[in-house]
Amino acid sequence: MRFFIIGDIVGRPARNLLKNILKNMIDKNEIDFVIANGENASGGNGLTYKNYQELISCGIDIITMGNHVWDKKEIFEYIDEENKIIRPANYPEPCLGKGYTIINKNNINIGIINLSGRVFLSSLDCPFKTFEKIYNTLKKETNIIILDFHAEATAEKIAMGWFVDGKVSLMYGTHTHVQTADEKILPKGTGYITDVGMTGPYYSVLGVNKDIILKKFITQQPVRHELAKGPVQLNGLIVDIDEKSGKSIYIERYLKIFEN
Amino acid sequence: MRFFIIGDIVGRPARNLLKNILKNMIDKNEIDFVIANGENASGGNGLTYKNYQELISCGIDIITMGNHVWDKKEIFEYIDEENKIIRPANYPEPCLGKGYTIINKNNINIGIINLSGRVFLSSLDCPFKTFEKIYNTLKKETNIIILDFHAEATAEKIAMGWFVDGKVSLMYGTHTHVQTADEKILPKGTGYITDVGMTGPYYSVLGVNKDIILKKFITQQPVRHELAKGPVQLNGLIVDIDEKSGKSIYIERYLKIFEN
Amino acid sequence: MRFFIIGDIVGRPARNLLKNILKNMIDKNEIDFVIANGENASGGNGLTYKNYQELISCGIDIITMGNHVWDKKEIFEYIDEENKIIRPANYPEPCLGKGYTIINKNNINIGIINLSGRVFLSSLDCPFKTFEKIYNTLKKETNIIILDFHAEATAEKIAMGWFVDGKVSLMYGTHTHVQTADEKILPKGTGYITDVGMTGPYYSVLGVNKDIILKKFITQQPVRHELAKGPVQLNGLIVDIDEKSGKSIYIERYLKIFEN
Amino acid sequence: MRFFIIGDIVGRPARNLLKNILKNMIDKNEIDFVIANGENASGGNGLTYKNYQELISCGIDIITMGNHVWDKKEIFEYIDEENKIIRPANYPEPCLGKGYTIINKNNINIGIINLSGRVFLSSLDCPFKTFEKIYNTLKKETNIIILDFHAEATAEKIAMGWFVDGKVSLMYGTHTHVQTADEKILPKGTGYITDVGMTGPYYSVLGVNKDIILKKFITQQPVRHELAKGPVQLNGLIVDIDEKSGKSIYIERYLKIFEN
Numbered sequence A, B, C, D: 001m002r003f004f005i006i007g008d009i010v011g012r013p014a015r016n017l018l019k020n021i022l023k024n025m026i027d028k029n030e031i032d033f034v035i036a037n038g039e040n041a042s043g044g045n046g047l048t049y050k051n052y053q054e055l056i057s058c059g060i061d062i063i064t065m066g067n068h069v070w071d072k073k074e075i076f077e078y079i080d081e082e083n084k085i086i087r088p089a090n091y092p093e094p095c096l097g098k099g100y101t102i103i104n105k106n107n108i109n110i111g112i113i114n115l116s117g118r119v120f121l122s123s124l125d126c127p128f129k130t131f132e133k134i135y136n137t138l139k140k141e142t143n144i145i146i147l148d149f150h151a152e153a154t155a156e157k158i159a160m161g162w163f164v165d166g167k168v169s170l171m172y173g174t175h176t177h178v179q180t181a182d183e184k185i186l187p188k189g190t191g192y193i194t195d196v197g198m199t200g201p202y203y204s205v206l207g208v209n210k211d212i213i214l215k216k217f218i219t220q221q222p223v224r225h226e227l228a229k230g231p232v233q234l235n236g237l238i239v240d241i242d243e244k245s246g247k248s249i250y251i252e253r254y255l256k257i258f259e260n
Ligand SMILES: [Fe+2]
Pocket: A008, A039, A040, A066, A175, A176, A177
């Protein structure tokens, strides 16, 4: 079964790109299941209901989130109702929304988990312990489990990779908006990459206008973020998972720049 | 002119690897100049004088450092005397050692700058302003300038890339120990990659034994780092710089795993 | 000469209190000069022009700021024109506004400096080095110099106290919104306190409604701050400075709660 | 029943002071129970077994700890055996040592809890939720409960104060090494202070030689800490708790400087 993972979708430029090309790409590459990180899909911060629906109608099967999950306040109203979006599972309970889910596609159960790191980020519950609890539930339902670990520090992400090796089919990182070149299949069969990267304006700093970010670093004063214009990059990951064993058998980075 | 950049060298396993293979590799790839980050070369933290000499005798032309520069106290005794090592230039003055240097090789002047980011790191002087001062000096001497920007946050590194585009021949990031897949030549001719990655134990967390790091994350207690055993990866970058224009004309990530 | 220092003014409750009582208090206590930290005076974040004028008309001689200085965007329009407001002097140059000033009152020159710490805060210029530069200028004009060091970490504030002992008449800390009990005159004559505290709602967390802040800590989700209601505390410091020597000769914490 | 709380004990100077004066002070002030924070008692970092015994023999009934709890490795060998020491209860389980205890003195059960904040500190378990669990156990055994909340940020400490008001007899903060002036009895009867301060060298930065710390701030390079010499301050808190109701009825800061 072939999975396509899409890195943090940043704003309208990225949404428009996906509207234009995703369905075609799914067909051409014979992709069975699409997971995308949507924490920056609405103007760079959060996800409105309208944009959620838009992304799903592009062909995305499930949206994962990250530290920006609550940035658009209306998410508090729809996240509990909708079943194609999950947020980091290690937000303390009680918390609106779900941290993992199972989606049945082509008669196959696929478990998806979203977790957040804590280094340089909020003090959520331990992602390692939260994983163990969820894993013990999910493994009874399916042996295809995919984890989006949304985290900053490479050490925390790599450590999680070793922690879940042999338990999940694939663990990939999100959040830094830069794709890493360390995609691999770990010794016990788990596909792994530290970060899948970003889908958004190419000539930018993480999607944002570069002059604005440079001003912020140089003046140390707050600035109003504006997304950059121009070409849009699509960062992702193509992974083939063996349905029987639940192991990754093929992993390939995807990185393409589209003229606007 | 062909440059080979080596990502953070971690401990004895990486030093031994370089001893065994670097000279051969230089020959085979017709490399003219080698720059390596040595902040973790001695047991994972800092650089002793003996290890400094060892690395230089492997064929490295200049060693750059990072936040671990002062970890081995003996560096205070030799860093001022030696001319094949630089430390982040934005340590506040006065400070032992140099933050940039010019090395003449094959009758060509090559400027090398080392800077440290500040996001999630120490409050050094502004790396952007420090760059400008050094650049104004160096550009009178050479149009081949290479910058190792040792930083954690992708935003800070990418912003620096845009800041130096057209001014330096190459800016590469170090510190996260994970190679990124965003190598490119920026519009004005500067070669760029967010992080070149690490040279050290492959089955590890940033070079360190993975069980130790997992214990640290799960217990939140301090642990004693020990380097991992087994195969060693060499992460680097091959860059061709046009001597006349000082622009990068070719950039290629290097990533190889060696059995021990 | 008697100085009254007012800790971070939080929102309308604190502004109203000062309108009602400050002039009277100045008379009763024979205060010659009033300095107040205004970084939270407008709704808890920043300072509008209207509120700036309001505070000045209450009898405040000079307003200092802190990390919230730029929170109300209109400050960019008036801070350069007005001369009764200073912002942390260690914002990188160029920067709107001034980081220090001299005010002549009763025929006496009084130098006031505002600096920000860097531990757990933004990477501004070094506050110690910035102090030295300003001090070398100011000491030619007056021997009465007062420093508001707006910082989080006690170590950084105490270190600054030692650094300026004998150079300034008084160094006091702001930012933590909790008054410390370590007021003293340092060996070389500088009055000192780690933090003067906050002027704002008493039954609160730093001025903000306590239930909102508790929700933030427990859920780790973003919340919308609302100021607390009820009694208002006035935190301050009364200091007598000898005009001839510029040394502090008396220091007393001020802490009073007013029913609303 | 009268309690004496002692702020973070820093090194030999503080240990010696307590050896010389504590028993006498207990007698003179008719103190029934002494709690001291010992995280810095051995050379400024951690607590050796010998120093643990020393402190207990001075008249301290129970020692609480903080982020430095594991700094002296031998603690792993004795903390599980000894019953007069507790460490932050929100270290993830399993963890050596206890996070709370009950001590019976004069036929009265006294519950003591130690928790650590997370802002600017390690990602331990939620201190608020951990408190609730412990409280539900302890309240069955006693209505005298005292909480040492070892934390950096004033917001987190004040929020905890509101959270435990009416549940514990007393909550006091430790860690910043500076005594705050906000001691009070909260509306539902809980004694409160944001920080009790430090017991250690007076002319210092948090107990450490001031020149060393200034060097660290100015150079941004690592330094070797050495404790300061000279007079030693004792920072503490005297609190009277009504045995029947478990409420605080009197609270007084203690702050005295002793010539060496
Ligand atoms: Fe993102």
